[in-house]
Amino acid sequence: MTDRTRRLVLPLAAFLFGVVALGIAAVLTLTPQGREVASSDVGGPFTLVDHFGTPVTQADFLGEPHLVFFGFTHCPDVCPTKLFEIAETLDAVKERSGRDMRALFITVDPERDTPEIMEAYVSSFDDRILGLTGTPEQVDAVVSAYRAFARKVPLDEGDYTMEHTAIVYIMNEEGRFVAGLNTAKAPEEAAEELLARI
Structure with missing residues (x-):
């Protein structure tokens, strides 16, 4: 160039x-x-499968604040970068407060992202990140509930990629949306922001 x-x-x-x-x-x-x-308008009931193949609902994550991020395993740069930042933020939260927070990585590409593929993918980042997938209808319902965005974009030779929301959602212990988290900050700053909001 x-x-x-x-x-x-x-x-x-x-x-x-x-x-x-x-x-x-x-x-x-x-x-x-x-x-x-209202914050209560973001998020809501869902039924998906975690990367161990176990059915989960939003009720499984109540009682503790957690993060939610939408993406897909074939994502070339945004998703791996964001998951790395989330992992670093979780480390900083642990160092500052002793809390072991979790993050949910919800695929927007359920056609390719099986539980097995999700497990292999998230395990390379942090074991506190849980990959979630489901049927296209189940995933569409979660994307809609979180007021997120996802769209399939055709590529050459029949392949495709996904455009999607890249916000990290902070959800409180009641499963209510609190705010978006800026993980592009230094991990210590992101952790401080997160701890101040939960």
């Missing part, structure tokens, strides 16, 4: 990232009628 091309592409990429971030923020904060969304 030439210097001239780089000068043109990098600002455009930053602008597009900003537009996507604003769109996600709007989805989380506004209803279609323009009213603010």
Whole structure:
């Protein structure tokens, strides 16, 4: 890439990232009628399967605050980066407070992300991250309940990728949405923010 091309592409990429971030923020904060969304409007009942093949519902995670992140195992960069940041944040939380928090990694690509594939994927990050999958209908219901976004994007030769929300949701012990967590901060700062909100 030439210097001239780089000068043109990098600002455009930053602008597009900003537009996507604003769109996600709007989805989380506004209803279609323009009213603010209460925290209780994000999240809700679900039935999925964890990466051990065990059926789980939202009730299995009540009683302790936890994180939720949507992604998929074929994700080239956003998901592995975010899961690494989540793992580092969980380490920092443990160091600061002694608490062993959990994170749920919910696939938006259930056609490819079987429990076995999810287990192999999340085990490379942290054993406090639990991979969840299900039928396409079950996954669509969770994505909708969390006011998230996921869309299949066709690629060459019949392959595809997924566009999806990249927010890390902080859920309290009652399973209610508290806020999004900025894991791009230093792990100690992200942990401090997280502990202040739960």
